[in-house]
Each structure stands twice: as structure tokens, then as C-alpha cells.
Amino acid sequence: xxxxxxxxxxxxxxxxxxxxxxxxxxxxxxxxxxxxxxxxxxxxxxxxxxxxxxxxxxxxxxxxxxxxxxxxxxxxxxxxxxxxxxxxxxxxxxxx
Amino acid sequence: xxxxxxxxxxxxxxxxxxxxxxxxxxxxxxxxxxxxxxxxxxxxxxxxxxxxxxxxxxxxxxxxxxxxxxxxxxxxxxxxxxxxxxxxxxxxxxxxxxxxxxxxxxxxxxxxxxxxxxxxxxxxxxxxxxxxxxxxxxxxxxxxxxxxxxxxxxxxxxxxxxxxxxxxxxxxxxxxxxxxxxxxxxxxxxxxxxxxxxxxxxxxxxxxxxxxxxxxxxxxxxxxxxxxxxxxxxxxxxxxxxxxxxxxxxxxxxxxxxxxxxxxxxxxxxxxxxxxxxxxxxxxxxxxxxxxxxxxxxxxxxxxxxxxxxxxxxxxxxxxxxxxxxxxxxxxxxxxxxxxxxxxxxxxxxxxxxxxxxxxxxxxxxxxxxxxxxxxxxxxxxxxxxxxxxxxxxxxxxxxxxxxxxxxxxxxxxxxxxxxxxxxxxxxxxxxxxxxxxxxxxxxxxxxxxxxxxxxxxxxxxxxxxxxxxxxxxxxxxxxxx
Numbered sequence: 001x002x003x004x005x006x007x008x009x010x011x012x013x014x015x016x017x018x019x020x021x022x023x024x025x026x027x028x029x030x031x032x033x034x035x036x037x038x039x040x041x042x043x044x045x046x047x048x049x050x051x052x053x054x055x056x057x058x059x060x061x062x063x064x065x066x067x068x069x070x071x072x073x074x075x076x077x078x079x080x081x082x083x084x085x086x087x088x089x090x091x092x093x094x095x096x
Numbered sequence: 097x098x099x100x101x102x103x104x105x106x107x108x109x110x111x112x113x114x115x116x117x118x119x120x121x122x123x124x125x126x127x128x129x130x131x132x133x134x135x136x137x138x139x140x141x142x143x144x145x146x147x148x149x150x151x152x153x154x155x156x157x158x159x160x161x162x163x164x165x166x167x168x169x170x171x172x173x174x175x176x177x178x179x180x181x182x183x184x185x186x187x188x189x190x191x192x193x194x195x196x197x198x199x200x201x202x203x204x205x206x207x208x209x210x211x212x213x214x215x216x217x218x219x220x221x222x223x224x225x226x227x228x229x230x231x232x233x234x235x236x237x238x239x240x241x242x243x244x245x246x247x248x249x250x251x252x253x254x255x256x257x258x259x260x261x262x263x264x265x266x267x268x269x270x271x272x273x274x275x276x277x278x279x280x281x282x283x284x285x286x287x288x289x290x291x292x293x294x295x296x297x298x299x300x301x302x303x304x305x306x307x308x309x310x311x312x313x314x315x316x317x318x319x320x321x322x323x324x325x326x327x328x329x330x331x332x333x334x335x336x337x338x339x340x341x342x343x344x345x346x347x348x349x350x351x352x353x354x355x356x357x358x359x360x361x362x363x364x365x366x367x368x369x370x371x372x373x374x375x376x377x378x379x380x381x382x383x384x385x386x387x388x389x390x391x392x393x394x395x396x397x398x399x400x401x402x403x404x405x406x407x408x409x410x411x412x413x414x415x416x417x418x419x420x421x422x423x424x425x426x427x428x429x430x431x432x433x434x435x436x437x438x439x440x441x442x443x444x445x446x447x448x449x450x451x452x453x454x455x456x457x458x459x460x461x462x463x464x465x466x467x468x469x470x471x472x473x474x475x476x477x478x479x480x481x482x483x484x485x486x487x488x489x490x491x492x493x494x495x496x497x498x499x500x501x502x503x504x505x506x507x508x509x510x511x512x513x514x515x516x517x518x519x520x521x522x523x524x525x526x527x528x529x530x531x532x533x534x535x536x537x538x539x540x541x542x543x544x545x546x547x548x549x550x551x552x553x554x555x556x557x558x559x560x561x562x563x564x565x566x567x568x569x570x571x572x573x574x575x576x577x578x
Contacts, residue, residue: 008460015418015463016425016440017456018448027460030518034461037519038407041477044484051479052486054304055535056291057340057564061333077197080428091427092442 001039002032099124100260104169104317107263111158111168118158118168121263122151122212125170129214129261136237138246138256140175142215143182150212157210165320167210172262174253175216176223177308178297179203182213186299187231188221190430190450200297201332202266202308202325209324214262217252221452222421223273223301225249226524229515230454237511238280240554244508247277253311254281258555264312264321270302271409272528274309275540279503279557282542284574285311286318289564290535291336293322294329300420302413303334305532315541315574322567336565344565348497349572356576357391362496366402367527376502379543380558383577384500390576395496399488404481405529410522411465411478412533418462421455457518486534489561498573499561501527503540507547507554531561538562539570541578 003011008028012019019027076084083090099121102110110116126144133139147170154168173179176186178196180203185191199207206213220230228236228251236251238244239259246255250267254277257265267274269287278285286309293308300306310321329335349359363384368377388394426432426446433445451459465474492499505526514520531538538561545553558577562570 011460011464011467014467015456015459016422016443016447017451017459018444019456023453023456027457030457031461031464033519034410034522035464038411038474038478041404041407041411041481044401044404044481046477046480046484049480049483051476052482053479054334055486055533056334056336057535058291058334058336063330063333074197081194081197082427082429082432089427092436092439094439 001035003028098260100128102263103313104166104263104320105314107169108165112163118151118154118170118212119148121168122147122170122214125214125262128259132259132261135242136239136255136259137234138217138236138252138259138261139172139215140185140187140218140233140252141183143213146182147212147214154210154212164210166206166324168212169263170212170214171206172214172217172253172256172265173203174219174250174265174267176219176268176299177203177266178299179213179216182216184216184299186222187219187233188450188452188455189232190424190447192232192431194429196297198297201294201329203297205325206266217250217256217265219252220249221455222299223249223268223270224417224454224458226272226276226521227514228252228277229511230452232452235511238508238554240282241508241551243510244548244551244554245280245511247280247508249273250311251277254278254283254285257281257283257311257313264310264317266308267311268298268306268308269532270306271413271532272525274311275503275528275538275557275559276524278311278540280508280555282555283311283313284315284318284539284541284578285309286322286539286567286570287531287537288322288326288567289336289537291334292341292537292565292567293326294332294335296329296331302416303420304412304416305535315539315571315578318539319571341565344563345568348569355391356387356573359387359392359498359573360496361387361392361394362397362492362499363394364397364399364402364492364499364501366399367501372502372505373546375546376505376556379546379556380500380502383543383558386577387500387573397492397495397499399492399530401481401484401488402530405485405533406522406525408478408481408485409525409529409533411474412482414458414462415466415475416462417458418466421451421459424450426450454518482533485530489530489534489536493563497563498566498569501559501561503527503557503559507545507556509548510550527559536561536564537567537570539574541574
């Protein structure tokens with residue numbers, strides 16, 4: 001299965017990845033051959049099979065909704081190690 | 097024997113009897129790293145100052161009469177586990193200068209146990225790979241032949257243990273990343289059952305299969321480390337409560353028994369296809385013979401969906417990766433593009449420059465398989481075949497207690513041999529993805545050597561797969577065999 005140049009550019013856009021023209025061409029070929037390979041799953045009959053999303057054997061894991069103290073410095077560094085202002089994270093302009 | 101060559105059990109005796117100190121063993125390991133790592137490149141960060149400090153603290157505790165299985169034992173940690181104050185890079189440019197604000201639960205547990213962290217080991221970027229060649233900081237070389245790979249993604253941890261740079265190492269296994277490099281480097285590597293060890297502070301790759309486990313010199317050592325890091329963690333909601341572990345544990349082998357009588361060992365025929373290298377088959381069958389002599393019953397079993405393990409894994413894994421790696425957006429941490437004019441451009445440029453080729457490939461692949469119109473055809477299809485693979489194992493474990501297989505279908509390959517062919521690299525995982533997708537415990541133990549193309553003999557591992565939470569049985573059988 002060959003992906004078109006437009007399809008690769010669309011996937012890169014969804015992935016938020018800047019790619020060079022050379023990378024686009026490389027991934028177009030490589031993703032095509034990987035997708036060809038995984039297509040072998042089509043030969044498996046699965047209409048009566050339930051999908052598996054996780055294997056923990058657990059369902060609905062709850063905990064008490066209580067606030068616990070957390071070292072301020074550690075909490076802030078966990079939020080962001082870049083620019084912060086009044087406990088908020090500073091980002092680039094969102095609207096033009 | 098140099099102190100860095102000791103295993104944990106030997107070091108324990110010397111430390112407890114006061115014949116050596118943690119600082120002396122730590123110095124021997126640091127000296128070995130200094131002497132060997134220029135060539136092998138198992139370590140990304142060595143924290144000698146902090147290690148010496150931790151060793152002195154352990155010596156103090158020992159002097160006060162404290163006992164503990166890992167007290168004063170030096171180890172290396174895969175650089176995908178967060179370590180407070182020591183950088184955590186995931187072998188990626190995007191996290192090159194990242195210093196975690198807290199420890200992963202496993203790291204914290206080892207710290208409390210008095211183990212001494214020497215540094216952080218190399219890996220494929222974000223653990224994406226089977227050779228450590230995808231590290232942004234250069235590949236790890238196999239200590240047995242420097243022109244060959246150490247395997248991956250935990251190649252640094254496996255090579256470091258094999259080269260006696262530490263007494264054990266922490267690693268992670270998502271689809272073989274502990275077992276395959278352990279096979280290539282001739283060491284013992286355990287992938288615990290999913291949920292048996294906390295994932296808190298492990299940089300997420302494939303959240304539904306990621307597990308932290310030990311790489312060690314002996315099975316007994318792997319068991320010691322496993323016991324220290326296992327257990328439910330309130331910071332990881334997928335970690336298994338004690339109750340479900342106890343319910344699942346069957347006393348198959350009496351730990352005091354000298355025979356394996358009553359043990360049923362399965363050889364899955366799909367793992368011994370005619371194209372399997374006959375030398376590898378001979379090595380694994382030699383282990384089966386020894387189990388038989390000890391009283392075990394050997395049976396052929398079938399796992400018919402085995403061949404779909406790789407395609408299922410390489411849909412589910414990139415899908416989860418594309419979601420998990422979305423957090424690396426340049427804002428909170430990591431490499432950022434300062435030139436970008438707006439937020440979209442900032443994301444794309446930061447990520448485009450920060451991620452290496454394999455991470456990008458997997459993000460793209462996963463984005464595609466999860467995208468509108470393709471979700472059912474790829475992701476959901478893979479999830480249903482995953483159910484069939486799990487059913488295979490469930491059926492097999494009605495007939496046998498443990499499965500014995502090769503870990504990898506060959507010895508370590510040459511650096512560069514597969515790096516331009518992502519699909520060939522994915523096929524490395526043929527014998528290891530099944531246990532990962534099913535959440536089962538699996539251990540790779542040394543099984544001798546195998547002749548490799550244009551080279552001599554390289555180490556080879558055999559894999560034991562158990563039913564969920566049957567780690568104890570895997571250790572018992574491994575200790576019997578090695």
C-alpha cells in the first residue's frame with residue numbers, strides 16, 4: 001500500500017511534526033511497507049471477538065479524592081521547567 | 097576476582113561480614129566504567145559523586161548492623177526512569193537536558209533499600225528499537241564483540257551487566273526490551289507480569305504493555321531485585337493489588353524440593369518452526385532435557401496466533417506512542433524552537449527537531465492507525481487479534497505450567513546491519529511480543545552460544561513464559577537451569 005505525498009503531509013500535520021522533503025519521501029516508503037505487512041491481520045476472522053485494550057485485570061480503580069501536600073518546588077518543576085508566570089505556564093502566541 | 101565482578105549474593109556476604117565496603121565495590125564499578133565505557137557506551141550519565149555519597153551512607157547503615165538484600169549494592173538505571181536531580185534523557189535530543197523533579201517509584205524503592213545508583217544507561221530513543229542504534233547519543237556495543245549490537249531497547253543495561261560495570265541494572269520491557277538484549281549479552285533479564293511493578297516515573301511508551309524489570313548476572317539476583325521493586329503503588333492505578341496476585345499464585349513447585357516432579361513444561365510448536373536455526377533449537381532442547389531429567393514432563397503445545405504477534409504489536413505500540421509522546425510539545429520541558437512565530441509552528445518545529453527517525457516513524461504510524469477512517473481497520477482489528485493471542489496462552493496454561501522457547505532467533509547482529517530496514521528490526525521481536533501483549537511474566541536466561549554470520553560464537557538466551565504472576569516459578573526453574 002503506497003501512501004501519497006498529500007497523505008504523509010496530512011499525517012505529519014496531525015502529528016505536529018515538521019518534516020523535510022527527504023523525510024516525507026522516506027516515511028512514505030517505509031510506512032507503506034509496514035502497513036502492507038500488518039495487513040496480514042485481515043486474514044484473521046474476528047467478527048465475534050471482543051477487542052482488548054488493557055491486561056491489568058482491573059476495572060474501575062478508585063481512590064479518595066483528597067488533596068495531599070506536595071513540595072512547592074517539585075510541583076512547579078513537574079508542571080513546567082520553562083517560563084512560568086504567577087504559577088502559570090507561559091506559551092507562544094496562540095491567535096494571530 | 098575484582099569487586100565489580102561479584103554478583104549480588106556474593107557481594108552481600110562480603111558486605112555483611114565486613115570483608116568489604118559498599119564504597120570499595122562502588123569504586124570498582126566506577127573504575128570499570130571508566131576503563132570500558134569509552135568503547136562499549138553503555139552509560140549516558142555517570143553520577144560518581146552521588147554514587148560515592150550513597151555508598152558511604154550505605155556503609156554507615158551496614159556498620160550500625162542494618163541488614164537488607166540490596167543495602168550497599170551498586171546498580172545502573174535505564175535512562176527512561178526518572179531520577180531526581182540526575183538527568184533523564186530517554187536517549188532523545190528532545191530531553192537532552194531534562195532533570196526530573198522526582199524519582200520513579202522503583203528508583204525510590206531502591207534508594208530506600210540502600211542500593212547505590214552509579215548512573216543511567218543507554219537505550220533506543222524512548223525505548224523504540226531492538227538494537228540501541230536509535231539512541232540519539234550513539235549505539236551501545238556488545239561487550240562480546242564490539243562490532244555487534246547489544247540488543248535493545250535496554251542495550252545499555254544489558255551490556256553494563258555483562259561487562260561488570262555494575263552488579264545489576266534496571267530496565268524496561270514493552271515488547272522484548274529486557275529479554276532480547278539479555279539474550280544478546282548473555283545475562284538474565286526478567287519482564288515481570290504487567291502491573292506487578294509500578295510504572296510511575298517510567299516515561300510512557302506503550303502503556304498497556306510497559307513493565308519495569310531487572311537485568312542481572314544470575315536468576316537468584318534477578319529475584320532479589322524483583323522482590324525489592326515489585327508491589328502495588330497508589331501512584332500507578334494499573335499496578336496489581338496484593339489480593340489478585342495471591343489468588344493467581346499456585347504452588348506448582350515446592351521451593352525446597354530438589355526435583356521438578358509434577359512440573360509440566362510446554363514447547364510451543366510455532367516457536368520451533370523448521371526455519372529456526374538448528375543450533376538454537378539444540379540449545380533450547382538441551383534445557384528441556386535437563387528439566388525432564390529433573391522430573392518435569394515436556395509437552396508440545398500450540399499457540400496458533402503466534403505469527404500475528406508482530407503485526408498486532410506494531411499497530412498497538414505506535415498507536416499508544418503517538419498518544420503518549422504528544423506530551424513532548426516543547427512547552428513544559430525539553431528542546432524548544434525559539435524562532436517559531438506561533439504555537440502550531442512552535443510544536444512542529446520543536447518536535448521535528450527533537451525526535452529522532454524511529455520516534456517520528458512510530459508517531460506517524462500511530463497517528464495514521466488511529467485516524468478517522470482507519471481506526472477500525474487497523475487499531476480495533478489489532479485489539480481483537482490481541483484477544484485471540486491472549487486466549488492462546490490461556491488455553492496453553494490449562495495444559496502446562498510454563499513455556500520454554502528461544503528468546504531471539506539468532507545471536508547479536510552487526511551494527512548497521514538492520515538500521516535501514518525498520519521492518520527487519522521489528523521482526524526481531526518475534527518470540528517476545530506474545531508475553532508482552534498478554535501481560536505475562538517472562539525471563540531470558542543464558543543458554544550457551546550460537547554461531548553468527550561472519551563472526552564467532554555469541555551468547556544466546558532461552559525464554560521461560562509463565563502464567564500471570566508466576567514469577568516465583570520462573571525464578572525457581574531458572575535457578576535450577578543456570
